[in-house]
Amino acid sequence: MMLDSKVPSGPIADKWTKHKNTINVVGPANKRNIDIIVVGTGLAGGSASASLAEMGYNVKAFCYQDSPRRAHSIAAQGGINAAKNYQNDGDSIYRLFYDTVKGGDYRAREANVYRLAEVSVNIIDQCVAQGVPFARDYGGLLDNRSFGGVLVSRTFYARGQTGQQLLLGAYSAMNRQIAKGKIKMYNRHEMVELVKVDGKARGIISRNLVTGEIERHSAHAVVIASGGYGNVFFLSTNAMGSNVTASWKIHKNGAFFANPCYTQIHPTCVPRSGEHQSKLTLMSESLRNDGRIWVPKNQEDAELVRQKKLKPTDISEEDRDYYLERRYPAFGNLVPRDVASRAAKERCDAGFGVNSTGEAVYLDFSSAIERYGKEKALILGISNPSSQKIIELGEAVVSQKYGNLFQMYEQIVAENPYQTPMMIYPAVHYTMGGVWVDYNLMTTIPGCYCIGEANFSDHGANRLGASALMQGLADGYFVLPYTIGDYLSHDIRTGPISTDSKEFSKAEERVKETLDKMLNIKGEKTVDYFHKKLGKIMWEYAGMARNKEGLDYAIQEIKNIRKEFWTNVKIPGSQNEMNKELEKAGRVADFLELGELFAKDALERTESAGGHFREESQTPEGEALRNDTDFAFTSAWEYIGEPSDAILHKEHLEFNDIELKQRSYK
Amino acid sequence: MDLILKVWRQKDSKAKGKIETYQISGISEHSSFLEMMDVLNDKLIEDGKEPVAFDHDCREGICGMCSMYINGQAHGPSRGTTTCQLHMRSFDDGDTIYIEPWRSKSLPVIKDLVVDRSAFDRIQQAGGFISVNTSGNTQDANAIPIPKDDADKAFDAAACIGCAACVATCKNSSAMLFVAAKVSQYSYLPQGEVEAKDRVVNMVEQMDKEGFGNCTNTGACEVECPKGISLEYIARMNREYVKATLVKEK
Numbered sequence: 001m002m003l004d005s006k007v008p009s010g011p012i013a014d015k016w017t018k019h020k021n022t023i024n025v026v027g028p029a030n031k032r033n034i035d036i037i038v039v040g041t042g043l044a045g046g047s048a049s050a051s052l053a054e055m056g057y058n059v060k061a062f063c064y065q066d067s068p069r070r071a072h073s074i075a076a077q078g079g080i081n082a083a084k085n086y087q088n089d090g091d092s093i094y095r096l097f098y099d100t101v102k103g104g105d106y107r108a109r110e111a112n113v114y115r116l117a118e119v120s121v122n123i124i125d126q127c128v129a130q131g132v133p134f135a136r137d138y139g140g141l142l143d144n145r146s147f148g149g150v151l152v153s154r155t156f157y158a159r160g161q162t163g164q165q166l167l168l169g170a171y172s173a174m175n176r177q178i179a180k181g182k183i184k185m186y187n188r189h190e191m192v193e194l195v196k197v198d199g200k201a202r203g204i205i206s207r208n209l210v211t212g213e214i215e216r217h218s219a220h221a222v223v224i225a226s227g228g229y230g231n232v233f234f235l236s237t238n239a240m241g242s243n244v245t246a247s248w249k250i251h252k253n254g255a256f257f258a259n260p261c262y263t264q265i266h267p268t269c270v271p272r273s274g275e276h277q278s279k280l281t282l283m284s285e286s287l288r289n290d291g292r293i294w295v296p297k298n299q300e301d302a303e304l305v306r307q308k309k310l311k312p313t314d315i316s317e318e319d320r321d322y323y324l325e326r327r328y329p330a331f332g333n334l335v336p337r338d339v340a341s342r343a344a345k346e347r348c349d350a351g352f353g354v355n356s357t358g359e360a361v362y363l364d365f366s367s368a369i370e371r372y373g374k375e376k377a378l379i380l381g382i383s384n385p386s387s388q389k390i391i392e393l394g395e396a397v398v399s400q401k402y403g404n405l406f407q408m409y410e411q412i413v414a415e416n417p418y419q420t421p422m423m424i425y426p427a428v429h430y431t432m433g434g435v436w437v438d439y440n441l442m443t444t445i446p447g448c449y450c451i452g453e454a455n456f457s458d459h460g461a462n463r464l465g466a467s468a469l470m471q472g473l474a475d476g477y478f479v480l481p482y483t484i485g486d487y488l489s490h491d492i493r494t495g496p497i498s499t500d501s502k503e504f505s506k507a508e509e510r511v512k513e514t515l516d517k518m519l520n521i522k523g524e525k526t527v528d529y530f531h532k533k534l535g536k537i538m539w540e541y542a543g544m545a546r547n548k549e550g551l552d553y554a555i556q557e558i559k560n561i562r563k564e565f566w567t568n569v570k571i572p573g574s575q576n577e578m579n580k581e582l583e584k585a586g587r588v589a590d591f592l593e594l595g596e597l598f599a600k601d602a603l604e605r606t607e608s609a610g611g612h613f614r615e616e617s618q619t620p621e622g623e624a625l626r627n628d629t630d631f632a633f634t635s636a637w638e639y640i641g642e643p644s645d646a647i648l649h650k651e652h653l654e655f656n657d658i659e660l661k662q663r664s665y666k
Numbered sequence: 667m668d669l670i671l672k673v674w675r676q677k678d679s680k681a682k683g684k685i686e687t688y689q690i691s692g693i694s695e696h697s698s699f700l701e702m703m704d705v706l707n708d709k710l711i712e713d714g715k716e717p718v719a720f721d722h723d724c725r726e727g728i729c730g731m732c733s734m735y736i737n738g739q740a741h742g743p744s745r746g747t748t749t750c751q752l753h754m755r756s757f758d759d760g761d762t763i764y765i766e767p768w769r770s771k772s773l774p775v776i777k778d779l780v781v782d783r784s785a786f787d788r789i790q791q792a793g794g795f796i797s798v799n800t801s802g803n804t805q806d807a808n809a810i811p812i813p814k815d816d817a818d819k820a821f822d823a824a825a826c827i828g829c830a831a832c833v834a835t836c837k838n839s840s841a842m843l844f845v846a847a848k849v850s851q852y853s854y855l856p857q858g859e860v861e862a863k864d865r866v867v868n869m870v871e872q873m874d875k876e877g878f879g880n881c882t883n884t885g886a887c888e889v890e891c892p893k894g895i896s897l898e899y900i901a902r903m904n905r906e907y908v909k910a911t912l913v914k915e916k
Contacts, residue, residue: 051800066721067787069828070729086808122802129804131796131857133821140811158821164728165824172795179791187784210776239723276697278704279725408727411744411751477800526711528704572711577678578777580719581711 003256003636003651006438007111012657013093016115019439020482024489031056033495034488037204037219039191039246041068041174043167043469044452045225047476050173053182055481057488060217061174061183062206064190064241064583069171072227072239073472076163077284077405079145079155080469082120087144091152093117100467101658103149103336104432104460105610105626107259107634110657111439112457119478120470124156126477130169134158147465148285149336149665155466160284160405166469170476189215191246192586194222194253194448195507201250201448202497205507209583212576214511216504218497220488221447223480224250228431228453230263232591232598233543234535236428237269237282243587244594247435247454255443256636256649258456259433260594261602264463264611265544266429267340270412271360280427281412283363283405285465288333290368290398291422293340295352295361297321302352312354312362312421323347331665338462338611338624339665341426345544346622348425355423364421369394426544430468432459432611433601436636436651440483441475444636447487451475456634461610515575518585523568527584530565534558534588534595542599547615551603555596555644562592596643604648607631619662628660667693667754670762671706673718676775679782683775685764699742699752700725700732720779727751727892730827733834734779735766740831740890748829748892768834772841772877783830785876786844792872793865794848796857810856820854823847825893832887832895838879843887845873846903847895853906863910870907 008019026034034057038049041063049061063071083096096117101108124142128134134156135143144153158165177183186206193205195218203218229244230236251257268288270281296302297319304310323343325332335343344361347353354360373394377385385393395418399406406417413423435443435450437457443450452472459467498504537557541550565588573579608617608624609631617625632653637646668691676683690709693702700722707717723731732749736742742752757763765779773781798804812820826847833841849866852858858865881900888897 054799070731075724075728124807125804128807129798131855133824136814136817138814140813141808175791176795241723273696276701278701281726
């Protein structure tokens with residue numbers, strides 16, 4: 001099978017408009033007779049469900065949580081990008097496009113990224129109209145801040161809870177349609193299989209997580225919006241329930257899986273505290289606007305800090321190494337996430353880490369507090385303010401900007417970050433890889449679409465901050481609702497899809513067999529035991545730095561863990577009830593397959609690109625070294641059995657509007 | 667830390683529940699309350715018993731899914747904290763801890779500590795939205811300036827995570843803090859004004875239909891709310907309600 005990205009012809013700035021003008025549309029009277037299933041209710045799934053329902057389609061939406069409002073988009077903190085140029089700092093659609101392609105280390109599809117930048121401006125208009133309370137300045141206009149990897153301020157935000165506010169906006173739009181009966185909402189339901197009829201996606205099998213009932217749901221098209229697979233590492237900033245199951249099921253039914261090894265390790269997370277840890281907590285990257293990252297310059301100081309014999313505040317300015325400012329003077333603390341994460345790892349590996357595990361660096365707000373305090377004193381007309389007054393005023397400003405983040409940090413670590421620098425360390429946060437889709441966001445299965453983090457499309461090998469929310473809402477509000485019409489225009493005479501067909505029966509049987517098999521193993525070890533074991537292998541050998549030897553080992557080891565899982569897992573309870581262990585087991589079983597493909601993908605890509613760092617491919621200064629001659633392509637994997645036997649298909653990436661060059665933030 | 671846990675166990679919505687006692691040891695004070703529950707469940711599974719079912723997801727205090735009544739307090743002893751962000755350092759070695767589900771007729775127990783909060787969704791569906799289509803062809807986001815104070819107050823109200831601690835802690839099982847948060851958010855914004863009257867009337871009507879009680883200004887909800895939603899918003903909702911119902915324009 002040949003991959004066809006279906007990118008429209010013509011100049012990049014005209015592609016999307018031209019495409020919208022020329023694709024087929026479904027008339028209002030026919031939309032009423034067409035059903036669409038949407039799996040997931042985060043920013044992508046929620047916004048898609050609402051938009052499709054508004055257009056007149058009948059939507060069935062599914063989420064595993066007890067309400068669509070709980071999807072993990074809600075945890076996004078920092079902000080959402082849009083090329084509004086409200087700050088008059090030279091921003092434009094082209095610049096956002098350029099920054100995103102460069103930030104992604106030239107491994108994204110140009111046309112998709114341009115479209116993303118183009119529709120970004122509509123998102124802000126839309127959300128304000130929906131009542132999203134973005135931050136404003138004293139003139140009543142919208143405020144912006146800056147994020148990593150860019151030199152303009154284009155990020156809109158709602159304190160440190162931007163994801164929450166945007167998701168509640170999408171949720172409110174959904175509620176309006178649920179009330180009208182245009183969306184049928186299935187809470188506490190998990191998709192466990194895709195159903196194909198005549199090669200087309202025509203429905204899903206779901207499990208009711210309250211009763212355990214296996215249900216059949218049909219539709220004319222299926223949209224997967226189930227988020228990323230960061231939990232393959234066990235410890236990540238994802239929600240506990242975040243999983244790859246929906247994506248993996250469609251992969252096994254013929255959807256190619258693209259760039260699984262592109263993972264984002266986020267630089268500013270609360271460090272691990274011990275073995276009991278169940279998840280990691282992110283501190284928004286927006287903190288890097290005002291926080292300065294450092295470690296002690298002398299190893300002896302670092303050692304004393306680790307033993308709690310020396311306080312960071314007692315280390316003098318000249319004995320601190322602000323290593324990002326030192327290495328990257330142009331971008332400083334605002335280098336992209338992959339660069340910041342690797343730099344932190346480099347310092348900690350070299351023995352400069354600052355908490356008891358040796359895996360943490362400081363994020364210090366003292367100079368920001370002083371700067372803001374002086375500024376505020378000037379505004380208030382206080383002449384010769386005392387240093388205490390400056391700190392007091394400065395802390396108030398910092399609290400306005402990041403209050404909830406500081407509070408969260410204090411709850412977890414039990415230290416006051418106004419008084420002593422925060423400790424941070426990189427953690428798995430986002431997956432740029434995902435299900436391969438064409439320009440229309442359709443997978444390689446006709447009628448099966450994939451949007452948001454679940455697809456691979458816009459971020460290349462590294463995502464810039466505040467771009468995930470942008471992509472989720474762009475896909476759901478402004479792209480998929482149009483492109484899906486082109487496909488569905490051929491379905492206006494199809495009529496309702498029956499769930500009595502042999503395809504549905506067989507899919508249901510497969511699901512029941514797998515569940516029975518799992519429950520009947522009655523082994524010795526809990527599901528978490530296997531998940532943690534997998535996570536350790538992934539972090540160790542497929543985490544921030546990867547090499548051939550480690551990846552070969554990881555593939556073998558993951559096979560072993562999978563084998564052990566299927567012979568020795570212990571799942572209490574039965575199928576026909578609320579059974580949280582059974583839910584987890586299904587998800588971990590899929591992670592145990594995905595992990596292997598992930599390592600395989602990382603092994604095959606012998607270049608470094610963005611979040612994928614191959615130790616064999618680096619510049620003399622230790623920066624990621626791309627190989628554009630051999631690897632300027634997207635890897636799209638076709639499932640044929642064992643995950644690592646998957647067949648590689650290449651989508652070659654052409655860069656006509658941006659010059660391919662070595663990424664530099666110096 | 668060594669602890670004695672008294673946990674509410676209930677097989678399903680129809681079964682009769684009861685408190686079971688478990689002993690647990692070796693808990694780190696740095697672990698979160700839910701991580702302590704993970705350890706308990708691991709132990710129960712190893713002993714061939716049913717693990718305790720509880721709701722949780724983001725474990726960073728924002729999704730609103732976790733919901734435990736701990737020693738008679740919604741989300742436990744710490745202020746401004748969800749159960750998932752409660753840490754074991756808030757307890758002492760040797761403590762006995764009671765863990766129960768939210769209790770309200772309108773939030774029925776599904777299993778153990780898991781309750782059904784779909785009533786909250788239905789209240790939102792009755793009017794918790796602004797009727798604007800997601801066409802993207804709305805006016806420019808900066809076309810209507812909004813005073814910073816109003817925007818900030820709208821945000822404070824919008825910070826509600828819908829966890830239902832307010833209902834659980836209220837002696838009347840009132841959901842007014844939850845409803846008031848949404849009504850107030852939109853009432854501070856010009857975009858919300860257009861449908862303000864219908865919104866407050868419909869949401870309150872649905873709230874009553876779901877069987878939630880009325881507010882008697884005790885203020886327990888404000889104290890237990892993990893996001894610090896202010897009681898003042900209930901006053902604001904009452905004002906909005908009076909405005910909407912005193913004069914019939916139609």
